[in-house]
Amino acid sequence: MGSYEEQFARDYQAVEAALPGYLPQGDTLQKTVQEAMAYSLLGGGKRIRAVLCLVFCRLCGGTTEEAMPFACAIEMVHAYSLIHDDLPCMDDDDLRRGKPSCHVRYGEAMAVLAGDGLLTLGFETMLGQYYTGRYPPQRVVKAAAELARAIGTGGMVGGQVIDIQHEGKPITGEALNLLHSLKTGSLIRASARIGCIIAGASDDIIAKADSYAKNLGLAFQITDDLLDVTSTPEALGKPIDSDQENGKTTYATLYGVEKSRQIVKELVLEADLAIKGSVLDDPFLYQLADRLAQRDR
């Protein structure tokens, strides 16, 4: 499979190459919303979720090709969540990945609709795989059900609700954990789980993948918080210290930088432990956890 960097680059590029093909095209009356969807979906991003989906599918005996539509659907849902989170009535962020946010570029109405469109397209892309005849229907329905469960009020939307309601207010460590486990953790876990499901993995293996992704997701989020205080605007592509300015409690403000780094290390160890000795025991996953926790943007 080559080095970690080679494998990540290969999967990343495969996702980048596949994504545009799933976007609606060609209807002149829908041109603006289609552009807004493409702008946000194709505007960069680490593709962690998609790569997790591909990797777990392969480790469970499936192929990159089988996982790809599901991996792309997950990226659509992730893109929708960023568009709606950036809206003026939400986090009111004008910049995303160093570019104007969707609503700054296309207006609020089109941003709401582009988000709605991408969320729906995520489900349409997954569920449409049924008609290819290439998947047992059970796997398609289970994958889509995992997605739905991960992103509703019991998942991603629920995390954003907690986030919005605590803006400028103190938050306990417990509530902060819940916020992150819902807002970013749920979809990261679903990405790993869906990869396994597409390959027809057992519940036992899905549970191991879930545990890995759960710890990875939290480590990823804490690192995000840390970068907001320790990175530079150039490296991040957005202003630093924005959390503090918005009065947000983060791991960095709650525990300090050193203790937060320690928590990240422990989470990476937990992630490693979850896959050790199983079919998921693969150098790539150990390295992925390490790198995500040590990234500088």
Next chain:
Amino acid sequence: MGSYEEQFARDYQAVEAALPGYLPQGDTLQKTVQEAMAYSLLGGGKRIRAVLCLVFCRLCGGTTEEAMPFACAIEMVHAYSLIHDDLPCMDDDDLRRGKPSCHVRYGEAMAVLAGDGLLTLGFETMLGQYYTGRYPPQRVVKAAAELARAIGTGGMVGGQVIDIQHEGKPITGEALNLLHSLKTGSLIRASARIGCIIAGASDDIIAKADSYAKNLGLAFQITDDLLDVTSTPEALGKPIDSDQENGKTTYATLYGVEKSRQIVKELVLEADLAIKGSVLDDPFLYQLADRLAQRDR
């Protein structure tokens, strides 16, 4: 089955009784968004889409109970669309069914999230039926795929895009037809189709149901436009002449009241023709089309 009124009231009440049970409950951190979702989902509404789903399922040999989770999921998606349509950046409507709109009552952020939450819950509710073991997986995945196809940029969202982009601008009869067939028609057609799918109906029967619902949906929408100029605020529960004030082209402004009424009559005849002589040939459906076209609110 009793008279048309009795049957409609029975189905309507069954839907009203079932809906609350599908809403998330009990998590104190999610209390506000759960209230906002309940406020919009349970705040009245004609339940045409849900009733269509139930009726078509029964006519194809299924039961009310089998269709109910799918019918309720469709109502969730309909409620989401109304919440997002009413937002200040969209149609900016402060009133919905005689009550403050969701964003007026709960604020914009919570309204966006309640909409996102209801859309997702619609899919979660449908797809979760797989785990009950009561449905062939194919039917669940086909029903959810129908929903996704009906509400994306090739359907409901696409209709709203056309609507937003033509606000205050002239629109051709052709574009107006497309707008309505996407914005309201798609979900009404999906409601009928999903009812058939749950009962395991053939493609031929699904096509007849689709044709009925397509004509019904357009008749319904034109009647909506007509009511905006011919009804009273008391009967409608919202201001009249709002379309004209917003500079919207409607069937009423494009063709005049008389010609529009004629078009509605023809559409009802087309709807009737679609089901005539088939398993769907049922007095209730003829009456439903008649009543929707002649309603005063």
